[in-house]
Amino acid sequence: MEAPVIKHSSRSLVGRDAWTIPLEEIDLAHPGIWQANEYLPFLARLRKDDPVHYCAHSPVGAYWSVTRYQDIMTMEAAPHLFSSEPTIGIVDVLPQFTLPMFIAMDPPKHDEQRKTVQGVVAPNNLKNLEGLIRQRVITILDSLPQGETFNWVDRVSRELTTQMLATLFDFPFEERNKLTYWSDIATAIPGAGLVNSYEESFEILKECLAYFMRLWRERAAKAPGNDLISMLAHGEATKNMPPMEFLGNLVLLIVGGNDTTRNSITGGVLALNEYPQEYQKLRDNPALIPSMVSEIIRWQTPLAYMRRTAKVDTELGGKHIKAGDKILMWYASANRDDAVIDRPDEFLIDRDRVRQHLSFGTGIHRCMGNRLAEMQLRVLWEEILQRFHKVEVVGEPVRIYSSFVKGYTDLPVRLIAR
Amino acid sequence: MPRITLIEHNGTEHAVDAKNGDSLMTTAIKHRVPGIDADCGGACSCGTCHVFIDDAWLGKVGEPGPFEEPMLDLNPERAANSRLSCQIDISDELDGLVVRLPEFQF
Ligand code: HEM
Numbered sequence: 423m424e425a426p427v428i429k430h431s432s433r434s435l436v437g438r439d440a441w442t443i444p445l446e447e448i449d450l451a452h453p454g455i456w457q458a459n460e461y462l463p464f465l466a467r468l469r470k471d472d473p474v475h476y477c478a479h480s481p482v483g484a485y486w487s488v489t490r491y492q493d494i495m496t497m498e499a500a501p502h503l504f505s506s507e508p509t510i511g512i513v514d515v516l517p518q519f520t521l522p523m524f525i526a527m528d529p530p531k532h533d534e535q536r537k538t539v540q541g542v543v544a545p546n547n548l549k550n551l552e553g554l555i556r557q558r559v560i561t562i563l564d565s566l567p568q569g570e571t572f573n574w575v576d577r578v579s580r581e582l583t584t585q586m587l588a589t590l591f592d593f594p595f596e597e598r599n600k601l602t603y604w605s606d607i608a609t610a611i612p613g614a615g616l617v618n619s620y621e622e623s624f625e626i627l628k629e630c631l632a633y634f635m636r637l638w639r640e641r642a643a644k645a646p647g648n649d650l651i652s653m654l655a656h657g658e659a660t661k662n663m664p665p666m667e668f669l670g671n672l673v674l675l676i677v678g679g680n681d682t683t684r685n686s687i688t689g690g691v692l693a694l695n696e697y698p699q700e701y702q703k704l705r706d707n708p709a710l711i712p713s714m715v716s717e718i719i720r721w722q723t724p725l726a727y728m729r730r731t732a733k734v735d736t737e738l739g740g741k742h743i744k745a746g747d748k749i750l751m752w753y754a755s756a757n758r759d760d761a762v763i764d765r766p767d768e769f770l771i772d773r774d775r776v777r778q779h780l781s782f783g784t785g786i787h788r789c790m791g792n793r794l795a796e797m798q799l800r801v802l803w804e805e806i807l808q809r810f811h812k813v814e815v816v817g818e819p820v821r822i823y824s825s826f827v828k829g830y831t832d833l834p835v836r837l838i839a840r
Numbered sequence: 841m842p843r844i845t846l847i848e849h850n851g852t853e854h855a856v857d858a859k860n861g862d863s864l865m866t867t868a869i870k871h872r873v874p875g876i877d878a879d880c881g882g883a884c885s886c887g888t889c890h891v892f893i894d895d896a897w898l899g900k901v902g903e904p905g906p907f908e909e910p911m912l913d914l915n916p917e918r919a920a921n922s923r924l925s926c927q928i929d930i931s932d933e934l935d936g937l938v939v940r941l942p943e944f945q946f
């Protein structure tokens with residue numbers, strides 16, 4: 423079976439005027455405007471003129487875009503109408519190449535599985551991990567070059583998230599890049615460079631399974647520890663998990679916490695440079711860090727959307743949606759919706775109701791790792807403030823070619839010591 | 841004005857005057873009682889306004905509703921007296937209510 427190869431070329435909206443383009447030509451899922459950082463006016467146009475928008479033709483088929491905050495809340499309260507199955511990305515993948523992950527399951531299966539693993543990232547366990555994570559942060563920050571330009575994404579965002587994953591899993595430290603590699607494989611679109619087919623991805627993920635099974639056996643034979651694998655190996659509800667389910671949950675934890683946190687680390691530096699008065703507020707009052715962390719996560723919106731699939735014919739915002747239709751809930755748009763968020767186009771680290779954003783989704787699938795992500799960013803910024811007056815952006819960021827993961831490959835910076 | 845007592849996990853008590861018609865979550869936020877995040881602003885879809893109802897008040901406060909139940913159910917600290925405070929409306933009936941806050945919201 424041929425895997426779908428996605429080609430985007432002709433329908434790029436880059437350079438087009440969002441306010442005059444015919445609505446039917448808007449294809450938000452096209453990565454072009456996301457990489458070019460030109461997506462915001464298109465989101466604003468749809469929120470105003472066609473908040474539940476149908477894109478009839480796209481390289482990945484027809485789909486709906488939901489762009490208002492309240493409409494997404496409505497959908498998320500009704501998982502029996504708007505299903506997370508078969509998948510939460512826009513492309514359908516053949517079932518034989520799909521790992522069982524509760525992010526792509528509906529109740530009751532979703533609830534059962536989430537309940538068995540959520541303890542591992544619960545706040546009480548995070549307390550045990552915070553010290554180790556802080557050590558890693560300090561080592562990385564102290565090794566950075568002073569007074570010279572370097573890529574923040576490679577030296578800090580990527581390195582730190584990889585090390586944090588290694589810490590969480592107590593993964594052999596020298597081999598930590600395997601984690602990032604598997605994460606990249608699990609999200610790779612065949613034909614886009616890393617792999618050529620879903621078969622190939624799946625074969626590589628089997629190596630990942632073998633590796634983790636070995637760690638699992640080691641940890642199961644030892645006294646219970648604080649790392650995620652030990653917790654899964656000793657937990658009453660998880661110790662007899664079938665291998666594919668174990669792999670699905672591991673990959674979900676690796677992927678869930680990788681690009682999202684990485685790009686929030688980069689996005690925060692960028693935002694503080696674009697809003698120097700906010701950077702000053704932060705220096706004057708480091709107690710704003712937790713609030714700033716929430717604002718960074720809103721501002722970055724590391725995952726632009728999640729997909730649902732209509733289970734039955736239904737209606738949303740006056741539009742008729744047919745059973746089987748794909749619907750993208752654009753968090754990147756909801757987070758800029760002034761019906762709910764005051765002055766949404768400004769980055770304000772001390773805004774009211776700062777936690778009320780949709781970057782973590784909402785409802786029963788609301789991000790299970792949200793406290794972990796916030797803790798990582800909080801610790802990082804606490805240590806940055808101790809050391810540097812400013813992480814100064816000295817060149818243009820390079821954004822990735824994706825409408826799903828909002829992220830960066832490059833951010834040239836220079837450190838200004840305190 | 842019904843008087844409500846919220847007890848933080850560390851034992852700190854907050855006795856506050858609540859307004860009829862506000863939710864218990866709104867009451868806590870208005871009086872800056874720490875320990876309730878209310879990330880969804882009261883839409884019953886985040887679960888971060890979790891509280892434990894004092895046993896003596898369970899009958900008056902009542903059971904979780906049909907939208908609240910699935911959100912509560914995913915909370916690892918869920919107990920028999922768990923409720924989401926955004927789903928409890930303040931009324932004279934609840935004058936004297938005592939609730940405890942969890943150590944963490946999830
Ligand atoms: C800033 C960082 C993060 C962002 C923006 C983010 C975003 C999201 C979003 C939007 C969802 C909802 C999916 C849906 O509704 O279909 C989600 C779910 C999830 N996230 Fe995160 N995430 C982040 C960090 C993490 C971390 C660090 C972990 C690692 C433990 C993680 C693990 C998960 C899991 C397991 C789910 C599935 C929950 C379910 O289906 O019940 N996430 N995340």
Ligand code: FES
Binds near residue numbers: 886
């Ligand atoms: S405030 Fe979100 S569930 Fe109560």
